[in-house]
Amino acid sequence: MKRIVVFASGSGTNAENIIKYFNQTKTAVVTKVLCNNEHAKVFERCKNLNINCLHFKRSEFSSSNFVLNLLKEEADYIVLAGFLWKIPDVIVEAFPNKIINIHPALLPKYGGKGMYGMNVHKAVAENKETETGITIHYVNEHYDEGAIIFQAKTQLNDDDSPEKIAEKIHILEQQYFPRVIEEVILSENA
Secondary structure (H helix, E strand, O other), X not given: OEEEEXXXXXXXXXXXXXXXXXXXXXXXXXXXXXXXXXXXOHHHHHHHOOOOEEEOOHHHHHHOOHHHHHHHHHOOEEEEOOOOOOXXXXXXXXXXXXXXXXXXXXXXXXXXXXXXXXXXXXXHHHOOOOEEEEEEEEOOOOOOOOOEEEEEEEEOOXXXXXXXXXXXXXXXXXXXXXXXXXXXXXXXXO
């Protein structure tokens, strides 16, 4: 059984969905959630699911090997579920094609530094896009530029607010993210 460490920064709905999904499979198990925001709701979700959630500081992530060493001990795969910091090159190099992220738009559109959450949905609405979606991709040394694994689309109406777009994206994230992670694990270990 493969081990997944999830990184989160906020409410943790995707982290919770991934944990619950893999609790029902023999493919993998979430061993730990790592969070850079000590006030994030993900801590409460993890407590309710009996999953260890550890807060870490930026210095432990980028200026020391604390997080890297923890990952080497506990992870076969790393999943970014609403995690906002850029992954240090040393971690990307240690886990080639083993770090999976979800982005709330159809990359390469609306990607890059600062393009996350409502920033993306506002840009999509302002540009009067007729569709948007999610992109699940591998993480490399650049924001949102890793190889695309999967995309799913949703149609937009002229009057969709950024909040309505966020709801549509959340439905796609919940539906596809855990399944695509499992497919990646199964295909790489076949």
